[in-house]
Amino acid sequence: MTVEIARHKERPRTRDYIGYLIDGFEELKGDRLRAEDPAIVGGLGWFRGRAVLVVGHQKGRTLDEQTVHNFGMAKPEGYRKAQRLFTLAERHGLPVLTFVDTPGAYPGVAAEEGGQARAIAESMLGMARLSVPVVASIIGEGGSGGALALAVADRVLMLENATYSVITPEGCAAILWRDADFAPQAAEALKPTASQLLELLAVEAVVDEPRGGAHHNPELAAQRLGDAIAQALAELDQIPPQERRLQRRERFRRLGRWSDPEQPPGSYSLFGGYAPPAE
Amino acid sequence: MNVTVQIERRHNEPVRPEWLCPSCHQGARHSEVRANLMVCPHCGHHLRIGARERIGQLADDGTFRELWSMVTTLDPLGFVDLETYPERVREAQAKTGLQEAIVTGTASIDATPCVLAVMDFGFMGGSMGSVVGEKLWRSAELASGEDLPLVAVCTSGGARMQEGIMSLMQMAKTSCAVDLINEASSPFVTILADPCTGGVVASFATLADICIAEPGARLYFTGPRVIQQTTHEELPPGFSTAERNLELGHLDAVVPRKDLRARVGNYLRLLGGGEEPDRGETAEDGAGRTGRLAQAAAERARTLATYARRSLVRGDREAPEPPEEAPAREPEA
Numbered sequence: 001m002t003v004e005i006a007r008h009k010e011r012p013r014t015r016d017y018i019g020y021l022i023d024g025f026e027e028l029k030g031d032r033l034r035a036e037d038p039a040i041v042g043g044l045g046w047f048r049g050r051a052v053l054v055v056g057h058q059k060g061r062t063l064d065e066q067t068v069h070n071f072g073m074a075k076p077e078g079y080r081k082a083q084r085l086f087t088l089a090e091r092h093g094l095p096v097l098t099f100v101d102t103p104g105a106y107p108g109v110a111a112e113e114g115g116q117a118r119a120i121a122e123s124m125l126g127m128a129r130l131s132v133p134v135v136a137s138i139i140g141e142g143g144s145g146g147a148l149a150l151a152v153a154d155r156v157l158m159l160e161n162a163t164y165s166v167i168t169p170e171g172c173a174a175i176l177w178r179d180a181d182f183a184p185q186a187a188e189a190l191k192p193t194a195s196q197l198l199e200l201l202a203v204e205a206v207v208d209e210p211r212g213g214a215h216h217n218p219e220l221a222a223q224r225l226g227d228a229i230a231q232a233l234a235e236l237d238q239i240p241p242q243e244r245r246l247q248r249r250e251r252f253r254r255l256g257r258w259s260d261p262e263q264p265p266g267s268y269s270l271f272g273g274y275a276p277p278a279e
Numbered sequence: 280m281n282v283t284v285q286i287e288r289r290h291n292e293p294v295r296p297e298w299l300c301p302s303c304h305q306g307a308r309h310s311e312v313r314a315n316l317m318v319c320p321h322c323g324h325h326l327r328i329g330a331r332e333r334i335g336q337l338a339d340d341g342t343f344r345e346l347w348s349m350v351t352t353l354d355p356l357g358f359v360d361l362e363t364y365p366e367r368v369r370e371a372q373a374k375t376g377l378q379e380a381i382v383t384g385t386a387s388i389d390a391t392p393c394v395l396a397v398m399d400f401g402f403m404g405g406s407m408g409s410v411v412g413e414k415l416w417r418s419a420e421l422a423s424g425e426d427l428p429l430v431a432v433c434t435s436g437g438a439r440m441q442e443g444i445m446s447l448m449q450m451a452k453t454s455c456a457v458d459l460i461n462e463a464s465s466p467f468v469t470i471l472a473d474p475c476t477g478g479v480v481a482s483f484a485t486l487a488d489i490c491i492a493e494p495g496a497r498l499y500f501t502g503p504r505v506i507q508q509t510t511h512e513e514l515p516p517g518f519s520t521a522e523r524n525l526e527l528g529h530l531d532a533v534v535p536r537k538d539l540r541a542r543v544g545n546y547l548r549l550l551g552g553g554e555e556p557d558r559g560e561t562a563e564d565g566a567g568r569t570g571r572l573a574q575a576a577a578e579r580a581r582t583l584a585t586y587a588r589r590s591l592v593r594g595d596r597e598a599p600e601p602p603e604e605a606p607a608r609e610p611e612a
Contacts, residue, residue, distance in 0.1 A: 107501035109512045112519070113527055117481040117500040124454040125486055144438075145450055145481045145500070152451045166438045166447035166478075171505075176360035176440060190443045191356050200355060202444045249455040253416055255448040256409030257353040 005161040006141050010215035014056030014099040020222030037078030039070045042085045053089035055082045056099030073106035076119035083126040095133040098150040105146030120149040127152035131245050133236035138162045154248050155232040158194040160209040165192035316536045325493045330382040330399035338386035342577040344584030345384040352410045356443045364441040371403045379410040383418045385584045387576035389544020394422040397432040404436030412449030419456035423463030428547045432470045433484040437477020453483035466550030489546050491532045492521035
């Protein structure tokens with residue numbers, strides 16, 4: 001059911017949030033290698049009076065728009081553009097705000113042969129390396145690696161009705177149940193909702209949406225998301241730049257659940273890395 | 280008379296070979312294929328091999344010391360499909376004799392000490408969950424902390440769906456591990472074996488300093504079936520094979536299995552910089568690796584394993600006991 005709200009055609013997109021939250025947005029296009037990918041938009045702008053870099057998946061709303069933006073499914077050039085922009089932000093000390101809204105990376109031959117895998121991997125590594133503050137917001141569908149490529153952030157925020165998952169319920173059902181009709185069961189089992197992800201510590205905060213979903217009052221939804229982003233930025237400003245990179249690494253290092261009898265509960269492992277208490 | 284006919288018939292029956300190559304359909308003896316490192320002696324088709332066998336082929340004899348073998352997965356989601364996740368894990372453990380889809384430790388490869396992480400496709404399709412991510416992180420931590428190279432053999436169907444978002448997060452976690460190892464300037468080499476796909480090929484596997492693959496290995500983020508179902512595109516010949524990827528510029532080299540040890544060893548020494556070690560020191564003779572460099576490398580792999588195990592339990596960092604005059608890279612120092 002949540003998947004339906006997350007995929008609702010009237011749901012505000014990255015461009016809508018940019019419109020509400022970013023003043024004087026200057027779009028920057030192209031990956032500087034070979035192409036421009038409209039599935040990812042990026043640019044500079046003023047967020048509550050502060051210069052920031054914005055990068056996000058753009059889905060589009062009408063069929064024409066969706067075709068132009070390829071339904072938010074980015075190709076390697078999209079991820080390479082994102083990575084180029086992250087480097088730009090780093091050079092000039094601009095905080096990075098990302099908006100995640102994609103069913104996944106584009107599954108085409110040209111994308112695959114153009115180095116989709118490496119483009120996603122490099123985008124993640126590029127984000128991991130940043131010393132500027134990075135705040136990611138999952139605003140609609142967070143589909144697998146294509147979403148994560150823009151979400152290796154210090155703080156990951158998630159709208160109440162957004163989803164974030166390793167695979168679509170349909171894909172998961174087709175593999176594990178061997179029947180795509182089991183998608184509802186798969187959606188249940190994958191626990192892709194904001195509240196479930198908060199519990200699993202995969203996101204830092206859930207942002208309440210207006211009653212019925214963000215599309216009922218996009219302005220209010222954007223206002224609340226803006227407040228959450230501003231708060232996250234304020235927290236991150238307190239951390240020295242090099243420390244930010246270490247803490248971001250540490251954030252992702254903690255994600256996962258494992259048991260290790262050789263490791264005492266709550267201890268620090270090998271070289272000071274955190275080990276979660278055994279369950 | 281009858282007897283003769285019987286004998287004739289028996290002679291005419293085709294001899295059923297012990298083993299049939301799935302690629303060229305020619306027969307061979309098991310022992311022949313094994314001796315050829317599980318590569319078809321006729322057509323050179325590389326069969327999939329498990330983590331233990333791979334370590335045996337890649338690491339110098341007797342130098343591998345396993346680390347973190349007891350790390351097992353929990354069930355973060357309480358995932359149930361047709362079976363529960365813990366049931367599937369138990370089945371995979373029974374089938375492979377491994378605890379997880381990755382085996383990690385220290386080793387010496389061609390007389391060069393390193394941290395070695397090897398995935399096993401037989402364990403739930405080599406899927407990457409919390410344990411694969413964690414063991415890879417620890418390997419990267421050990422390598423960067425000790426200025427050792429990291430070698431990873433990657434073969435995987437992608438992220439482990441049964442761990443939901445936690446499996447997706449391992450892509451980010453392993454990418455952060457690469458950041459760690461890059462920051463320390465430790466050499467990082469990955470060997471992609473058939474098949475290497477999804478979340479693994481889109482994270483640490485392709486982020487290495489040197490990224491090579493075995494001949495014929497299938498390497499893709501999105502599989503041919505999904506591409507055809509979604510976009511109905513015609514697939515080019517050789518789509519997603521190692522050779523095609525090499526042509527497209529996504530790999531440094533395609534290296535046959537028999538050459539892997541020597542090539543990887545050379546990569547590690549080259550990335551380590553400095554002067555070329557005297558080959559006589561690393562050479563293998565009838566009695567095994569007796570060269571001084573080989574001995575020193577094996578010794579260092581052993582010392583580090585002991586140290587890593589102890590520091591994990593104590594939870595603090597102490598200098599490892601000096602591995603008496605065993606500098607990894609400057610044999611003359």
